Amino acid sequence: MMKRILLAGAASFLLASCGWYDDIPQETTVHTVELAEGEGFAGRLQAALITAEPNTTIIMPEGTYMFSDGLSLDVQGVTLRGAGEDKTFLDFAGQQGAGEGLLVTSEGVTLRDFTIRDTAGDGIKSKGADNITYRDLTVEWSGEPSEDSGAYGVYPVESSNVLVDGVTVRGASDAGIYVGQSTQIIVRNSLAEYNVAGIEIENSTYADVYENTARHNAGGVLIFDLPNLPIMGGHSTRVFNNAITNNNTRNFAPPGNIVATVPSGTGVLIMANENVHVFGNSFADNRTVQIAISAYPEAFDDESYNPLPRNIVVQGNAYSGGGDDPQGLLAVLAAGLGGQLPALVWDGVTSWDGHDATDINLAINEPENVGFVSLGLGSYPLDPAKIHPSMERPAGTAMAEPEPIVLAHDFKAED
Amino acid sequence: MRYLILCAIFLLTACNKSGPDMQVILADKPAPTLADYGFFKDVSANIPAKRVQAYDLVNPLFTDYADKHRFVFIPQGKSAQYHAVDALEFPVGTVLVKTFGYAPDMRTPMVDAYKVETRLLIHKKDGWIAAPYVWNKEQTEANYAPIGARLQIQTIAPDGKNLDFTYGVPNANQCKTCHQSGHDVLPIGPKVRNLNHNGQLDLWYEKGLIRGLSVDLPTTTVPPAQDISFPLNARARAYLDINCAHCHKPDGSASNSGLMLEWGETDRTRIGINKHPTAAGRGSGGLLTVITPGNPDTSIMVHRMQSVEPGIAMPELGRTLAHKEGVALIREWIAEMPVKDN
Incomplete structure (x- = not known):
């Protein structure tokens, strides 16, 4: 069934006719599609995602629904909403095709209030999907952490204005919350546990975590930049006020993936990224190291790539335990x-393959009792x-912090 | 009697329309059945209507050993613009029609052949759209199936092996995933390098279907991937071009992987040689590089091509089976790749 709610139509007509507002969209009708539970839900949901008019809200009822194929969405402004992440379950244990549970390729999409579990590949991928919101949803793989689980839980890539808020990801064999090759990013108020990497910001710029x-x-949290990718030169990330604790699960990533090299027991790892600020976090009991700062350790063939971390600021974090194993x-x-x-721990790498040593400007403003x-x-290899x-701290000068990220489509839950 | 004859003439003319219906082609929504477009003179879609031109490609995309029949309709008085590298630039109103079918024994694909689906790529006024149609058992009607379908197929493969598998008709979005080029949806197959054989381009030229073609222009042609009289490297690259590069190109769906497999790509790392995976996850199979020169068994490319498991298998869409002959070609190509530059 389809309800059509004419909301702003009349208002926009008035505004437009008065010439107040030139940018008002022509299509201001808000559509709502409510899916009923029962027979053929998977097909009806995919049909709704394909045939939706722009700016439609598609509402999924409470229940557990089985899927044999990946879902996809390519209509602008669609909101896909369940009855709650503890009420609406999209179950992909029997998935026969596609590389992810849900693929979003349109702009202005909101995904909220449901759980996706046991996808064959990634959980939810959004590519080239600007202004996306992931809110109050869960992506998980059931059972013990396993190499056979999918790689990424939520996976926005090649996008601008990415908002991940109140998301839970559990069991990903690469990164739970992974933002790649994107810019203007907020990841907040989320829980990542039993993944190889909890939260990873890779080849991206302007991120607040x-x-x-x-x-x-x-x-726990990885801030990376990798070579040989279409978008490189990650910079300007702030990691603050997070609880980063007990990241001691074994590294179950399939070898070959860069995260497979991250030692189990790592709190934060900053690799080859620039202008990264880590402050106000609470670190506890990460058995290898609370914060590691490293150059990209592998050989690479990419003239435009800088493998060194640069302009890193670590200050005002709380530390307890850790580093003991x-x-x-x-x-x-x-x-x-x-x-x-x-x-x-800093690897102390300041040069690579024929390049002169440089000052990477590492500023550590922590009390002297922080080791x-x-x-x-x-250099590597x-x-x-x-x-x-050397226990001597480098005499870096703290770069000014990047401005807070503000996203126009960011608002607190409206109901 | 006279009345009957008039009726008969009317019926004949009704059946013998002057070709496809532009209003249906350019309508906002896809038509409910394939027949509504008028691309064929018969209900089983074997005899093309006026201006509907059958064509084929040097190398097809592998789709579970399905037999494919391709047609292009270009509106009256219009033609496709030649491009040396990209797909031909077809005018608004163009439709690419591709029917997928099987026979009980694919060693004799014409015997008791039947159709499973017909995919349309329609050039609407504001861009291309994809529309899949699934054939009924009686083979009299193909119905619009925006959410795709899964069909059980039993047949004998060209190598004599029995096949019993679930064929996936992609949904309309999945069609777009492969046909994506930046923000546009574009044709994949009809590029000059993949059309230029058996005098096909000359025929298109004679029929006025293509313009901008001249003897002075470069007309690179890819070699048939399975014709061993051509060099191995070119055959392998031609195979990757049609089977992988629709996503693995700078503005394709797999751009963020950094693996670029278009025919014209020359950067060794971008082709995958000694390249680490980016977002492969368990698709890496625990292997370290996409292509390890000299060693197909440690090359992720081979691992993913020969897998049929979702989450590992490449391409991600459009196949349920592994392409044995394609895997063999890529294995041979990697095995013979010089190790020196490792």
């Missing part, structure tokens, strides 16, 4: 430091013989 909980992942590569490197690592070590590696550990 705040008031999230990242726990029981292999790595380093894993992965850092276990090897920690061996020479008595088998333990301080809260803050720091530079491994003094100088990694050679344990090159380790020259």
Whole structure:
């Protein structure tokens, strides 16, 4: 059934006829499509997503619905809304095709109040989908964390103005909340647990990651820049007021993926990114390291890529426990430091492949009792013989913080 | 009697319209049945109507060993503009018609052949749209199926092996996923390099279907991927071009992977040589590089091509089976790739 609610039509006509407002959209009718539960729900939902008029709200009822194929949405301004993330379940355990549970390729879409689980590949991907909102929804893979689970939970990529608010992701074999090759990003008030990476911001610019909980992942929050991608040069990210604790789940990412190299027990890892500010967070009991700062460690063939972290600011965080049982590569490197690592670890890499050493400007404004070590590696490839550990903090100058991200489509829940 | 003859003449003219119906083609919504467009003279869509031109490609996209029949309709008095690299630029009102079918034994695809679906790509006034139609059992009608369908198919593959599988008719959005080029939907197959064989372009020229074509223009043609008289590298790149590059191109659906497989791509890393995966997840199969020169078994490209598991299998859409012959070609190409630059 379809209800058509003429809302702003008359008002916009008046405004337009008075010449007050030139940009008023011609289509101001708001449509609502309410799907009934029962037979053929999967087909009816996909049909609704295909045939929706722009700016339609599609409402899904309470219940658990099975899907054999991935869903997709390519209509602007659509809101897809369930009865609540604990009430409406889209179950993809029997998925036979497509690379994700839901693919969004249109702009101005809002996804909210439902749970997607056990997709064959990624959970929800949005590509080239500007002004998207993921709100109060869950993406999860049931059972123990497994290599066989899908890679990304929520996966906005190549998009501007990305809002992830109140989202829960559990069990992703790569990153729970992954934002890639995008700009103007907010990830807040979300929970990422039992993923390989909790929250990952990759090859992106202008991101605010705040008031999230990242726990029981292999790595809590990753801020990366990688070579050989269409969009590179990630910069200007603020990670603040998050709880980043107990990220000690084994790293179950399939090898080959860059996150497979992240040691289990990592709180935050900043790799090859620029102008990253980590402040006001609460770190606890990440067994390898609370915050690691690293260059991109692999060989690469990309002239335009800078593998060094630059202009990093770490200040005003709270730390407890952690570093007592380093894993992965850092276990090897920690061996020479008595088998333990301080809260803050920098690989000490300042150059790569024929480039002169540069000052990466690492500013650590934390009390003296917060431990720091530079491994003094100088450059990659990694050679344990090159380790020259130093507890001396680099005398970096804190860059000015980027302005807070403000998204026009960001508003608190309206009801 | 006279009345009967008049009736008969009327019926004949009704059946013998002057070709497809432009109003149906350019309507806001896809028509309920394929027959509504008038692309064919018969209900089984075997005999094309006036100005509906059958064509084929040097290399087809692999779709579960389905037999494909392609037609193009270009409105009266118009023609497609030649492009050296991109798909031909077809005028508004053009429709690409592609029917997918099987026979009980694909070694003899003409014997007891039947159709499963017909996909239309229609150039509306504001861009191309995709519309899938699914055939009924009686083979008398194909109905619009915006949400696609899954159909059980039993047949014998060209290599003699029995196949029993679920064929996926893509939904209208999935059609777009593969046909996406930036913000546009565009044809994939009808590029000069993939049309230029058996005198096909000359025929199109003679019929006025293409303009801007001249002997001076470069007309690169891809080699048939399975014709071993052509160089291996060119055959492999031609195969990847038609099977992968619709997504793996700078403005395609897989652009964020950084893996670019178009015919003209020359950057080794972008083609996948010693390239680390970006967003492969479990699709990596635990392997480190997309292509490991000399070693198909450690190449993610081969792993994903030979998989039939959703989340791993590539292409992600449009196939349920692995393309044995295609996998063999790419395996051979990687195996013979010089190791020196590792």
